Amino acid sequence: MAVAFDEMNGPGGELREAYQELSRWLGETPSDVLTYRRQEAELLFRRIGITFAVYGDADAQERLIPFDVIPRILSAREWAKLELGLKQRTRALNMFLRDIYHGREVLRAGIVPDDLIFQNPVFRPEMNGQAVPHDVYVHIAGIDIVRVDDEDFYVLEDNARTPSGVSYMLDNREIMMRLFPDLFARHRIAPVERYPDELLSTLRSVAPNHASSEPTVALLTPGIYNSAYYEHSFLADKLGVELVEGRDLLVKNDEVFMRTTEGLKRVDVIYRRLDDDFLDPLTFRTDSVLGVPGLMSAYRAGNVTLANAVGTGIADDKAVYSYMPDIVKFYLGEEPILKNVPTWRCREPGDLAYVLDHLSELVVKEVHGSGGYGMLIGPAATKATIEAFRDKLKREPEGFIAQPTLSLSTCPTCTDSGLAPRHVDLRPFVLTGRDRTTIVPGGLTRVALKEGSLVVNSSQGGGTKDTWILDE
Amino acid sequence: MLSRTAENLFWLARYVERAEYLARTIDATLRVTALPHAYVGQGNEWDSALLTAGVSASFYSLYEEANEANVVEFLSFSPANPSSIRNCIENARLNSRAVRTALTGEMWGTINGAWIELQESWSKGTKTREQLTAFTRFVQETSLRFDGSAYRTMLRNDAYWFSRLGVHLERADNTARILDVKYHLLLPEQEHVGGPLDYYQWSSILRSVSAQTAYHWVYRQTLKPWLIADLLILNDSLPRSLASCYGDLVRNLDQIGVAYGRQGPAQRHARGVRNRLEHSNMEDIFQRGLHEFIQEFIADNSRLGEIVTKQYLI
Numbered sequence: 213m214a215v216a217f218d219e220m221n222g223p224g225g226e227l228r229e230a231y232q233e234l235s236r237w238l239g240e241t242p243s244d245v246l247t248y249r250r251q252e253a254e255l256l257f258r259r260i261g262i263t264f265a266v267y268g269d270a271d272a273q274e275r276l277i278p279f280d281v282i283p284r285i286l287s288a289r290e291w292a293k294l295e296l297g298l299k300q301r302t303r304a305l306n307m308f309l310r311d312i313y314h315g316r317e318v319l320r321a322g323i324v325p326d327d328l329i330f331q332n333p334v335f336r337p338e339m340n341g342q343a344v345p346h347d348v349y350v351h352i353a354g355i356d357i358v359r360v361d362d363e364d365f366y367v368l369e370d371n372a373r374t375p376s377g378v379s380y381m382l383d384n385r386e387i388m389m390r391l392f393p394d395l396f397a398r399h400r401i402a403p404v405e406r407y408p409d410e411l412l413s414t415l416r417s418v419a420p421n422h423a424s425s426e427p428t429v430a431l432l433t434p435g436i437y438n439s440a441y442y443e444h445s446f447l448a449d450k451l452g453v454e455l456v457e458g459r460d461l462l463v464k465n466d467e468v469f470m471r472t473t474e475g476l477k478r479v480d481v482i483y484r485r486l487d488d489d490f491l492d493p494l495t496f497r498t499d500s501v502l503g504v505p506g507l508m509s510a511y512r513a514g515n516v517t518l519a520n521a522v523g524t525g526i527a528d529d530k531a532v533y534s535y536m537p538d539i540v541k542f543y544l545g546e547e548p549i550l551k552n553v554p555t556w557r558c559r560e561p562g563d564l565a566y567v568l569d570h571l572s573e574l575v576v577k578e579v580h581g582s583g584g585y586g587m588l589i590g591p592a593a594t595k596a597t598i599e600a601f602r603d604k605l606k607r608e609p610e611g612f613i614a615q616p617t618l619s620l621s622t623c624p625t626c627t628d629s630g631l632a633p634r635h636v637d638l639r640p641f642v643l644t645g646r647d648r649t650t651i652v653p654g655g656l657t658r659v660a661l662k663e664g665s666l667v668v669n670s671s672q673g674g675g676t677k678d679t680w681i682l683d684e
Numbered sequence: 685m686l687s688r689t690a691e692n693l694f695w696l697a698r699y700v701e702r703a704e705y706l707a708r709t710i711d712a713t714l715r716v717t718a719l720p721h722a723y724v725g726q727g728n729e730w731d732s733a734l735l736t737a738g739v740s741a742s743f744y745s746l747y748e749e750a751n752e753a754n755v756v757e758f759l760s761f762s763p764a765n766p767s768s769i770r771n772c773i774e775n776a777r778l779n780s781r782a783v784r785t786a787l788t789g790e791m792w793g794t795i796n797g798a799w800i801e802l803q804e805s806w807s808k809g810t811k812t813r814e815q816l817t818a819f820t821r822f823v824q825e826t827s828l829r830f831d832g833s834a835y836r837t838m839l840r841n842d843a844y845w846f847s848r849l850g851v852h853l854e855r856a857d858n859t860a861r862i863l864d865v866k867y868h869l870l871l872p873e874q875e876h877v878g879g880p881l882d883y884y885q886w887s888s889i890l891r892s893v894s895a896q897t898a899y900h901w902v903y904r905q906t907l908k909p910w911l912i913a914d915l916l917i918l919n920d921s922l923p924r925s926l927a928s929c930y931g932d933l934v935r936n937l938d939q940i941g942v943a944y945g946r947q948g949p950a951q952r953h954a955r956g957v958r959n960r961l962e963h964s965n966m967e968d969i970f971q972r973g974l975h976e977f978i979q980e981f982i983a984d985n986s987r988l989g990e991i992v993t994k995q996y997l998i
Contacts, residue, residue: 258800259793436781445784455785460686471687473842473996474944 297549334525463506697850704827
């Protein structure tokens with residue numbers, strides 16, 4: 213693989229503009245100061261209790277995500293382009309969802325094949341013809357972005373269900389400001405702290421039309437054993453809304469209430485961090501004890517807003533992903549600003565043949581997988597793993613897509629042997645309310661801490677960095 | 685606020701208070717058992733520590749004999765004892781995690797920090813008496829910090845009041861349990877048959893409610909068992925007395941009643957218990973029987989817990 217594009221030291225080894233001050237500072241700062249700050253940061257994270265859980269790992273019910281103290285920096289110009297692209301993409305996602313559950317013009321126009329939608333387990337027939345308040349489906353999107361050069365941003369995944377990670381964006385910034393006040397003073401960095409306010413106004417703006425002018429918002433969590441529970445409680449706290457579990461809610465006459473010390477209280481908007489499958493045992497999985505019986509009937513009656521809407525999974529499905537450039541053009545009549553990673557759809561025989569011939573060069577992903585599980589990274593895989601994947605692909609080709617192994621950009625990162633380049637991605641958070649779309653300048657940068665590794669997922673040894681967007 | 689949140693706050697406070705009480709019980713017992721028998725008699729102090737902690741039955745289902753090693757292990761660390769100090773701190777943290785949004789950063793920091801220290805420094809229990817006293821000090825300091833940060837940082841709203849209810853209900857229960865086990869040492873002059881042997885028992889009772897100094901300030905006398913009973917039961921100014929706990933319970937329930945615009949059975953019941961304490965004097969109590977009085981109180985107190993739960997927490 214070619215040497216990756218480094219965001220500090222560009223292709224020819226020349227220092228890139230956005231990193232000039234950081235580079236100067238790194239030159240002046242003795243390495244033991246960095247080591248000391250790293251330890252301090254870890255202590256802070258542990259004290260605050262910023263943890264996540266790894267499923268299937270009994271020993272580590274709560275674990276810290278490693279935090280790298282070297283910030284990742286984007287210039288104002290880069291951000292401006294990214295912002296435009298993200299807004300465009302989110303607009304298209306919302307229009308696509310509205311269309312899929314109503315007129316289905318995109319299918320009739322032959323842009324997306326019917327069976328990809330109708331035979332997809334994340335398609336929700338319950339949402340057919342169902343109006344959602346203000347036609348917003350994806351209120352919160354966490355769109356994963358990668359880059360391979362100075363020019364382009366690629367979308368790796370459109371996370372349109374219950375994307376997580378925004379608490380790290382906020383906490384990382386807090387901790388960096390505590391540890392490196394001096395470095396902050398030497399930059400003009402766009403603040404991220406208004407994210408909770410923006411989120412709250414977004415959620416309030418999409419309350420059902422007949423809700424009171426002071427709608428009640430609640431955040432629905434699966435509970436303390438969920439891997440992202442810290443984030444749920446963190447956000448509820450910052451938003452000043454109740455953090456509810458399914459058992460705190462009940463539905464009466466198609467209206468949703470929470471049980472409080474003063475009796476029942478009406479709820480208008482639910483920011484749910486619970487998957488569709490678990491929302492309502494009367495409609496979806498009957499064995500779910502995390503959800504609220506009758507919630508879907510209140511939703512269908514238009515008495516409560518769910519954010520994100522039910523059924524958004526059909527828009528971030530990895531097989532649908534490959535059609536996104538056409539979807540953007542179809543609804544907006546514009547060229548997509550953000551690129552798609554070229555994708556082979558294994559459901560198509562020609563693509564499958566190519567993929568089978570080039571397994572050792574490609575990344576193969578499960579269509580419905582997430583979290584970096586169940587994927588093959590060809591160049592890093594053993595022969596045996598590749599052969600195992602070949603069998604899987606032949607057995608169930610429609611379950612997979614394949615992409616070229618992108619040489620993700622790198623950023624300088626603290627390692628045991630000093631600063632070294634490590635691969636990164638970026639997840640900015642796009643908020644869509646009744647009449648506007650907002651993106652707080654920043655996001656979650658994930659970094660693959662192992663040398664050469666391209667997997668940035670926190671469940672698989674990835675870490676995070678603070679992401680700085682420079683003001684003009 | 686959510687009923688579940690109120691419930692978690694209430695229990696969180698109870699667990700912290702209970703952990704501290706157990707630590708003080710261990711401390712006080714250590715001191716008595718360090719004295720020669722000539723001063724304190726032959727009774728098994730570790731056995732009575734189990735009784736005041738209310739875990740005697742579960743202890744004897746596991747152990748033959750109540751000695752220092754067994755009882756300290758059981759009260760402090762044993763996973764088999766649901767109200768061991770370790771389990772109290774773990775439960776407190778579990779409750780805190782569930783209601784993080786209702787806690788201030790300082791309160792969460794205290795509980796989370798204690799939980800981390802429990803794992804890092806105390807996962808193997810204690811080997812020596814020095815370690816044991818360091819451990820009990822750690823537990824008491826955790827409780828003080830928790831209480832202090834609640835007092836200094838929480839908004840004065842229902843979250844605060846429910847957490848206070850937990851503290852005072854648990855505290856009243858703890859003081860009453862000591863009295864229940866030791867009442868025979870506290871009978872009035874004419875019935876009192878003990879000799880100098882009992883002096884160190886009396887001072888141990890005071891120590892287990894952190895009231896050795898308070899006693900002297902209030903009564904300005906040498907230790908008299910009936911005055912110790914008076915201090916622990918009726919004295920309004922001692923924070924761990926039954927009267928003082930009920931003053932606090934009534935006040936906090938009233939605050940909740942005012943904020944919610946209505947009173948209920950919990951307010952009435954608490955007021956009833958407080959009035960009974962207010963209108964009692966030690967002479968009457970001794971006459972009617974100290975032990976009966978205490979047992980009645982314990983039943984009333986646990987009844988209040990049930991009523992609060994029914995009225996607000998479910």
